[in-house]
Amino acid sequence: MNLTILGCYAATPRSMTNPTAQVLEIKNRMFLIDCGEGTQVQLRKNKLRFSKINHIFISHLHGDHFYGLIGLVSTFSLLNRNNDLHIYGPKGIKEVTLLQLKLSNSYTGYNLYFHELESKESEVVFEDDKVIVTTIPLVHRVYTNGYLFTEKPDDRKLNVDVAKDYGIETCYYQKIKSGNDITLDDGRVIPNAELTFDPPEPKSYAFCSDTVYNEAILPIIKDVDVLYHESTFLESEAHLCERTMHTTAKQAATIAKQANAGKLILGHFSTRYGNIEIFKEEASTIFENVELADDGKVFEL
Amino acid sequence: MNLTILGCYAATPRSMTNPTAQVLEIKNRMFLIDCGEGTQVQLRKNKLRFSKINHIFISHLHGDHFYGLIGLVSTFSLLNRNNDLHIYGPKGIKEVTLLQLKLSNSYTGYNLYFHELESKESEVVFEDDKVIVTTIPLVHRVYTNGYLFTEKPDDRKLNVDVAKDYGIETCYYQKIKSGNDITLDDGRVIPNAELTFDPPEPKSYAFCSDTVYNEAILPIIKDVDVLYHESTFLESEAHLCERTMHTTAKQAATIAKQANAGKLILGHFSTRYGNIEIFKEEASTIFENVELADDGKVFEL
Numbered sequence: 001m002n003l004t005i006l007g008c009y010a011a012t013p014r015s016m017t018n019p020t021a022q023v024l025e026i027k028n029r030m031f032l033i034d035c036g037e038g039t040q041v042q043l044r045k046n047k048l049r050f051s052k053i054n055h056i057f058i059s060h061l062h063g064d065h066f067y068g069l070i071g072l073v074s075t076f077s078l079l080n081r082n083n084d085l086h087i088y089g090p091k092g093i094k095e096v097t098l099l100q101l102k103l104s105n106s107y108t109g110y111n112l113y114f115h116e117l118e119s120k121e122s123e124v125v126f127e128d129d130k131v132i133v134t135t136i137p138l139v140h141r142v143y144t145n146g147y148l149f150t151e152k153p154d155d156r157k158l159n160v161d162v163a164k165d166y167g168i169e170t171c172y173y174q175k176i177k178s179g180n181d182i183t184l185d186d187g188r189v190i191p192n193a194e195l196t197f198d199p200p201e202p203k204s205y206a207f208c209s210d211t212v213y214n215e216a217i218l219p220i221i222k223d224v225d226v227l228y229h230e231s232t233f234l235e236s237e238a239h240l241c242e243r244t245m246h247t248t249a250k251q252a253a254t255i256a257k258q259a260n261a262g263k264l265i266l267g268h269f270s271t272r273y274g275n276i277e278i279f280k281e282e283a284s285t286i287f288e289n290v291e292l293a294d295d296g297k298v299f300e301l
Numbered sequence: 302m303n304l305t306i307l308g309c310y311a312a313t314p315r316s317m318t319n320p321t322a323q324v325l326e327i328k329n330r331m332f333l334i335d336c337g338e339g340t341q342v343q344l345r346k347n348k349l350r351f352s353k354i355n356h357i358f359i360s361h362l363h364g365d366h367f368y369g370l371i372g373l374v375s376t377f378s379l380l381n382r383n384n385d386l387h388i389y390g391p392k393g394i395k396e397v398t399l400l401q402l403k404l405s406n407s408y409t410g411y412n413l414y415f416h417e418l419e420s421k422e423s424e425v426v427f428e429d430d431k432v433i434v435t436t437i438p439l440v441h442r443v444y445t446n447g448y449l450f451t452e453k454p455d456d457r458k459l460n461v462d463v464a465k466d467y468g469i470e471t472c473y474y475q476k477i478k479s480g481n482d483i484t485l486d487d488g489r490v491i492p493n494a495e496l497t498f499d500p501p502e503p504k505s506y507a508f509c510s511d512t513v514y515n516e517a518i519l520p521i522i523k524d525v526d527v528l529y530h531e532s533t534f535l536e537s538e539a540h541l542c543e544r545t546m547h548t549t550a551k552q553a554a555t556i557a558k559q560a561n562a563g564k565l566i567l568g569h570f571s572t573r574y575g576n577i578e579i580f581k582e583e584a585s586t587i588f589e590n591v592e593l594a595d596d597g598k599v600f601e602l
Contacts, residue, residue: 012376015345037372038339044316061404063375067368071338074364075313092404099400103362103393105443142406 001026001151001203001301003226006042008267008293010232010246011064013037017271018295019064022228023048024205026149027130032056033147033207039068040075046296050079055126057133058089059209060144066093070100077108084111088125088133090143091116117145122220136220138211140245146209148220151202162195203301206261209268212241213251218259226301227261228293230268231279237270249279253286263301267293302327302452302504302602304527307343309568309594311533311547312365314338318572319596320365323529324349325506327450328431333357334448334508340369341376347597351380356427358434359390360510361445367394371401378409385412389426389434391444392417418446423521437521439512441546447509449521457497464496504602507562510569513542514552519560527602528562529594531569532580538571550580554587564602568594 002025007018019036023043030052032039043050050072058066066089076085085108087093094114101107115125117135126133129152136146155177163173168182168190176182182190206221209230221227232246241248247255249266256264264287266279273279276292283290291299303326308319320337324344331353333340344351351373359367367390377386386409388394395415402408416426418436427434430453437447456478464474469483469491477483483491507522510531522528533547542549548556550567557565565588567580574580577593584591592600 011379013339013342013372015342037369038314038342041314041316041339062407063372063401063405067372067375067401068338071314071364071368074368078312090404096397096400096404099397100364100368103391103397103443104364106363142404 001205001226003205003228003265003299003301004046004048005267005293005295005297005299006039006046007036007295008269009295010268010270012271013064014271018042019067020059020209020268021068022207022293023053024149024207026203026205027151029055029128029131031133031149034059034065034209035067035069035072036064037067037071040072042295043072050076051081051083053085054083055086056088057125057147057207058087058093059138059146059207060140060142061090061092061096062142062210065210069093070097073097073101073108073112074104074106076110077106081108081110084113086113086115086126088115089117090145091118118143134220136206136208136217138208138217139214140210140212144210146207146211146217148204148206148224150204153202154199156192156196156199159195159197166190168195205301208255210246212245213247213255215255215258217255221259221261223260225262226265226299227256227259227263228265228267229255231266231283232268232270234273234278234282237272249282250286253283253290256283256287256290261287263289263291265291265293265299302506302527304506304529304566304600304602305347305349306568306594306596306598306600307340307347308337308596309570310596311569311571313572314365315572317596319343320368321360321510321569322369323508323594324354325450325508327504327506328452330356330429330432332434332450335360335366335510336368336370336373337365338368338372341373343596344373351377352382352384354386355384356387357389358426358448358508359388359394360439360447360508361441361443362391362393362397363443363511366511370394371398374398374402374409374413375405375407377411378407382409382411385414387414387416387427389416390418391446392419419444435521437507437509437518439509439518440515441511441513445511447507447512447518449505449507449525451505452503454503455500457493457500460496460498467491467496469496506602509556511547513546514548514556516556516559518556522560522562524561526563527566527600528557528560528564529566529568530556532567532584533569533571535574535579535583538573550583551587554584554591557584557588557591562588564590564592566592566594566600
């Protein structure tokens with residue numbers, strides 16, 4: 001599981017900082033999360049293959065999280081994309097995207113599917129044989145969801161030596177890896193646990209931006225391996241959180257601690273701060289395993 | 302008159318090239334022409350003051366000419382802009398801009414005026430005491446206008462020595478600069494030509510992108526000082542012009558020559574060409590005074 005931060009700063013794009021976008025590579029799938037202005041250029045700079053992105057998850061319709069979407073959708077067309085593209089985001093995202101395509105008289109040469117979200121309850125929005133994606137309802141100035149990406153358990157790992165000792169034929173190996181016991185020709189039942197090792201623990205990643213401090217998300221993100229949580233402000237500016245509906249670094253760390261997260265990645269920094277290291281210092285007083293997002297940074301999780 | 306090229310490449314933004322946007326500074330006014338994705342970052346990189354832009358002229362609603370508009374409009378709000386902002390462009394530009402603002406629940410704190418264009422005839426879209434802006438109807442895959450920016454003549458320059466010799470009082474100086482003759486107390490009439498010098502010739506700038514080769518624009522841009530004309534392709538790819546409705550470098554030079562332009566600036570280069578110098582070589586066979594646009598380049602005209 002790799003996370004590439006394309007942009008992690010709040011509000012306006014600047015010469016050296018980009019608005020929110022990140023790519024999660026998980027089980028050989030590549031998911032784009034949020035798509036601020038300039039995301040397609042950030043994809044190029046980070047040498048990520050456009051054609052591998054088939055699913056885009058948008059948290060909310062503030063510009064710093066989705067103004068790059070229409071440009072990317074258009075560029076996919078110019079690159080002669082064939083694969084279906086699925087876009088998940090708040091109601092309205094379909095209307096605005098299709099209006100822009102209509103005005104430019106340039107429809108996509110590929111199938112474009114919108115999955116518009118309106119529920120205030122957590123729901124599954126994507127599921128295949130390897131990964132499941134669940135919304136994390138957040139509280140912000142507009143309707144907003146975070147997303148929880150959870151790997152499904154791999155097959156159990158076969159202990160080939162033991163299987164051979166019992167003379168089990170290879171055609172039974174997939175059955176064993178799927179967790180079944182095996183009955184030998186002489187009637188003995190070999191329990192699965194004797195024939196297999198545990199697979200790696202499935203990993204999970206939660207993206208939570210933008211939001212106020214909100215303990216209601218704790219049951220959804222409990223025990224998550226990696227939590228990306230916005231921390232627009234420091235405690236010294238905590239008074240701004242109520243009006244803007246954002247979070248401080250300390251509040252983000254408190255959520256991470258209560259959720260028993262494995263790691264906390266802070267992002268969505270207000271550009272008022274010159275040095276983002278102070279976000280880590282503040283969060284570390286509450287929660288130990290903190291890292292800072294930064295544009296172009298890759299986390300191998 | 303200064304022209305700053307923020308972006309001059311066709312189709313998708315890339316790491317090192319930007320879609321169309323340029324700033325024309327004329328008579329102390331700052332006009333933004335087109336606004337591809339990333340324009341606000343290009344404005345910052347080129348150290349141009351956002352607050353001086355009060356008029357934005359959009360040629361057409363293809364993404365590489367206007368996907369940066371909504372981001373700029375939003376950033377103006379975040380920067381607490383107070384000045385009115387006027388946007389000129391094809392019908393539809395108001396609907397799509399207001400829809401995006403509505404979806405993000407973020408209305409502008411300043412007055413936003415849309416001047417939607419539908420006419421296929423050239424028309425005056427802006428005029429004040431110093432500058433007049435006229436549309437140049439172009440022929441492209443969607444409704445498109447170029448823009449002709451023309452300075453109004455300055456006041457005549459006073460020959461102070463002559464005025465003093467005649468004993469003319471300073472309170473008459475503005476009347477003289479406005480072109481009037483003066484009657485002295487003794488009844489003699491001093492013709493204006495004796496009291497003044499000619500002011501500098503008013504300058505003009507024509508922006509023509511995107512378009513096919515189109516001689517119908519010649520009467521509008523006749524004798525223009527500086528012509529920016531798209532040259533997406535070279536003659537070797539001329540066969541692509543009909544379908545895509547673009548121009549070759551040679552065709553752009555032919556327009557410049559027929560219009561008796563003072564200078565031709567080529568732009569909107571297809572990113573298929575590695576070296577843009579070949580555009581200049583091709584155009585120079587037809588028209589001598591050719592320059593190439595490039596991102597970040599400033600022309601002092």
